[in-house]
Amino acid sequence: MNKHTGFRKKISFKLFIIGLFLIIALLSMLISLGLGAVPVHVRTISSILLGNTDSDYYAIIWNIRLPRTLVAVFVGMNLAISGALLQGVMRNPMADPHIIGVSSGAGLFGTTLLLMFPAYSYLLVPVAFIGALASALLIYMLAWDKGVSPMRIILAGVAASAFLNSGVSALYTFYSDRIQGAISFMVGNLSAKSWGHVEIIIPYSIIGLTLALLSAQRMNVLLLGDAESKSLGLNTEGYRLWFIAISALLAASAISIVGLLGFVGLIVPHAARLMVGNDYRILLPASALLGVTVLCLSDTIGRIAFAPIELPVGIIMGVIGAPFFLYLLRKKRRI
Amino acid sequence: MMKDRFKFTVFILIMLVIVSGCQNTSQPQQESQREEGAINQSAEPFLSFKDFDGQLVTLQDKPQKIVVLNDQVLHSFYQVGGKAVGITNTFNIDPPKEAADLPRVGFMHQVNIEKVVELKPDLVIGQRFDHANLREILKEANIPIANLNTQSIEDIRQNTILMGKITGNEQKAKELVAKMNSEINQVIDRIPDEKEMPSYAILTVMGDAAFVEQGSTIAVDIADQLKLRNATLSLDGEVMAGYIPFSMEEMVMIDPDYLFIISHTTDEEGEKMIESNFKSNPAWRSLSAISNDRMYFLPKVKFAIAPGVDVVDSYSYMADLIAPSESN
Numbered sequence: 109m110n111k112h113t114g115f116r117k118k119i120s121f122k123l124f125i126i127g128l129f130l131i132i133a134l135l136s137m138l139i140s141l142g143l144g145a146v147p148v149h150v151r152t153i154s155s156i157l158l159g160n161t162d163s164d165y166y167a168i169i170w171n172i173r174l175p176r177t178l179v180a181v182f183v184g185m186n187l188a189i190s191g192a193l194l195q196g197v198m199r200n201p202m203a204d205p206h207i208i209g210v211s212s213g214a215g216l217f218g219t220t221l222l223l224m225f226p227a228y229s230y231l232l233v234p235v236a237f238i239g240a241l242a243s244a245l246l247i248y249m250l251a252w253d254k255g256v257s258p259m260r261i262i263l264a265g266v267a268a269s270a271f272l273n274s275g276v277s278a279l280y281t282f283y284s285d286r287i288q289g290a291i292s293f294m295v296g297n298l299s300a301k302s303w304g305h306v307e308i309i310i311p312y313s314i315i316g317l318t319l320a321l322l323s324a325q326r327m328n329v330l331l332l333g334d335a336e337s338k339s340l341g342l343n344t345e346g347y348r349l350w351f352i353a354i355s356a357l358l359a360a361s362a363i364s365i366v367g368l369l370g371f372v373g374l375i376v377p378h379a380a381r382l383m384v385g386n387d388y389r390i391l392l393p394a395s396a397l398l399g400v401t402v403l404c405l406s407d408t409i410g411r412i413a414f415a416p417i418e419l420p421v422g423i424i425m426g427v428i429g430a431p432f433f434l435y436l437l438r439k440k441r442r443i
Numbered sequence: 444m445m446k447d448r449f450k451f452t453v454f455i456l457i458m459l460v461i462v463s464g465c466q467n468t469s470q471p472q473q474e475s476q477r478e479e480g481a482i483n484q485s486a487e488p489f490l491s492f493k494d495f496d497g498q499l500v501t502l503q504d505k506p507q508k509i510v511v512l513n514d515q516v517l518h519s520f521y522q523v524g525g526k527a528v529g530i531t532n533t534f535n536i537d538p539p540k541e542a543a544d545l546p547r548v549g550f551m552h553q554v555n556i557e558k559v560v561e562l563k564p565d566l567v568i569g570q571r572f573d574h575a576n577l578r579e580i581l582k583e584a585n586i587p588i589a590n591l592n593t594q595s596i597e598d599i600r601q602n603t604i605l606m607g608k609i610t611g612n613e614q615k616a617k618e619l620v621a622k623m624n625s626e627i628n629q630v631i632d633r634i635p636d637e638k639e640m641p642s643y644a645i646l647t648v649m650g651d652a653a654f655v656e657q658g659s660t661i662a663v664d665i666a667d668q669l670k671l672r673n674a675t676l677s678l679d680g681e682v683m684a685g686y687i688p689f690s691m692e693e694m695v696m697i698d699p700d701y702l703f704i705i706s707h708t709t710d711e712e713g714e715k716m717i718e719s720n721f722k723s724n725p726a727w728r729s730l731s732a733i734s735n736d737r738m739y740f741l742p743k744v745k746f747a748i749a750p751g752v753d754v755v756d757s758y759s760y761m762a763d764l765i766a767p768s769e770s771n
Contacts (some may be wrong), residue, residue, distance in 0.1 A: 145549075145557045167560050167584040226572035227497060230579075281652075281688050292553065300556055302580040416547050416555040417532055 122390045129397035136404040140177040143408050145415040179301040180403040182313040183366050186358040188399025189320050191373030192392055193355045196327045197348055198258040204374035205359035207265045212272035213243025214363045219276050222290040223283035233364045240360030255345045296369030296422035298407050305365050312361035319354050324388040371425045372399055375433045382436050490608055495571040495592040505611050506566035510559050513570045514551050515593040516602050519751030524612040529562045536748055560584050593749035596664040603752055619752045626755040630762050634670045642674035643701040648713040653689035662746040665758055674699040691726050702732035705741045714740055739764050
């Protein structure tokens with residue numbers, strides 16, 4: 109009886125935390141919509157969102173700020189879930205989408221296009237997406253030996269990423285005069301994101317999030333270790349591939365749109381874990397919501413701190429997010 | 444059972460990826476169709492042209508409010524009689540006096556779209572490739588963008604004529620270009636014809652890295668027209684966007700008569716970089732250009748940043764180095 113009450117209390121508390129994360133994420137979206145280089149009154153913003161197309165600020169709110177906020181939402185969510193899944197699969201808190209080569213593959217393909225074939229830069233999203241998935245597949249194949257162990261994936265990932273990144277460095281050397289055009293992609297940038305980008309990322313986000321949440325309980329089993337999860341009837345090899353595929357899909361869709369945004373996939377799930385624990389049924393939605401919050405707020409700060417000069421979101425996340433993460437880490441025992 | 448379900452879901456996932464991929468790649472086609480549609484609707488546009496990105500730009504009326512994102516054409520834009528409503532924040536070039544107090548829209552390579560749209564421009568002038576990513580979002584706000592290029596002397600001519608057309612001052616632009624060509628020819632005539640053209644190499648310093656300029660750039664074009672021979676053309680290897688990473692061995696091998704140095708950061712930093720990295724190197728000191736005191740630092744504002752129709756000053760600057768006039 110006492111056990112049941114304690115368990116219910118635990119669940120209630122975790123649901124309360126998720127609710128709190130949801131409210132904070134929604135608030136951060138509103139802040140992202142409400143603040144920018146051009147001051148727009150809240151009433152004007154709400155009237156535009158409710159269909160007023162005659163406002164002078166319609167183009168700014170509807171065609172610039174809203175799609176940018178939505179891209180931030182989906183990118184934050186995708187990278188955070190991708191990182192959370194990989195940290196589980198690898199049983200390594202330092203794992204993130206870079207581990208499976210998604211970033212280095214997207215980086216090499218994207219940079220090649222931007223520097224060698226700049227006239228085709230409109231193909232950046234599909235090309236970077238193909239690069240991200242191709243490198244993830246390459247690393248998985250390199251790590252394969254009658255199955256894949258987390259350690260082999262990490263080592264194959266480090267080797268393949270080093271190889272791909274050296275390709276990026278070579279391109280920077282040969283095309284030094286065009287570097288400026290590729291820098292925003294390499295840093296991660298939400299500038300100039302439009303409805304087209306929202307349309308591209310939505311299906312990946314919905315599919316990835318749904319599949320991840322549906323598989324959350326199996327991740328909990330996988331975390332018990334290969335021997336124990338096999339004894340419970342789980343196809344560990346199959347599910348490891350399954351989670352890596354979902355991670356790759358989510359990360360590739362995000363990175364191909366905003367560029368090589370680091371930090372979110374590594375630190376957001378880790379921070380969420382410090383707050384809600386290791387149960388993936390709770391951790392995944394918590395990571396997703398925290399990812400939304402971090403990206404929306406970071407981008408807003410980047411837009412307003414030195415307006416009209418914009419700072420790429422990747423820089424802001426590093427400056428603000430890293431100290432917050434370190435604070436959480438120090439408080440870990442109290443959480 | 445579980446295996447089958449797993450395979451099925453993976454198959455569905457792959458299919459969705461393929462479908463989404465097709466959706467991604469079909470976007471540009473849809474865009475070009477939309478653009479063509481918009482053009483067909485126009486009766487007689489004020490101006491229709493292809494910009495340096497190869498994109499068709501159609502202006503129904505003469506643009507009244509132009510935002511110039513391209514720092515390097517701003518002076519030329521004002522010289523042909525243009526007036527901007529917004530410009531970028533810049534470290535490189537001081538804007539013309541008339542534009543000094545205009546609203547700023549962020550850096551050239553990190554444009555603040557909100558500020559651009561707030562100014563309600565009917566045309567945005569950008570830089571080739573760098574601002575291609577703004578095309579879609581500006582199209583949603585019904586703002587055309589024309590991207591220009593500023594790499595070579597021919598680009599300067601074409602930009603000036605195009606901006607003359609845009610501002611309705613084509614005749615003035617043509618006169619400026621004709622005057623520029625005539626003054627350039629006067630400078631070229633100052634250079635004596637020699638049996639064997641002296642050779643040169645242009646060393647570009649970018650931070651702590653150095654490159655030699657092989658392809659068509661403003662500095663290379665000027666040196667070539669001033670009857671010098673680009674020694675780096677004898678180097679094997681593919682031209683990589685006009686620049687080749689610097690190699691001391693290759694420099695010793697081609698041993699140019701003149702060595703010009705341009706810094707892409709600041710002139711002072713370029714000089715410091717050469718001082719600390721090369722000056723004490725015996726191989727460097729063995730170069731003819733160094734031993735004959737023919738190494739020159741070229742000012743960034745005259746050779747690295749497109750100086751517009753004032754480029755004749757850049758010709759004069761280099762001509763004075765290789766064939767000093769009597770007055771000098």
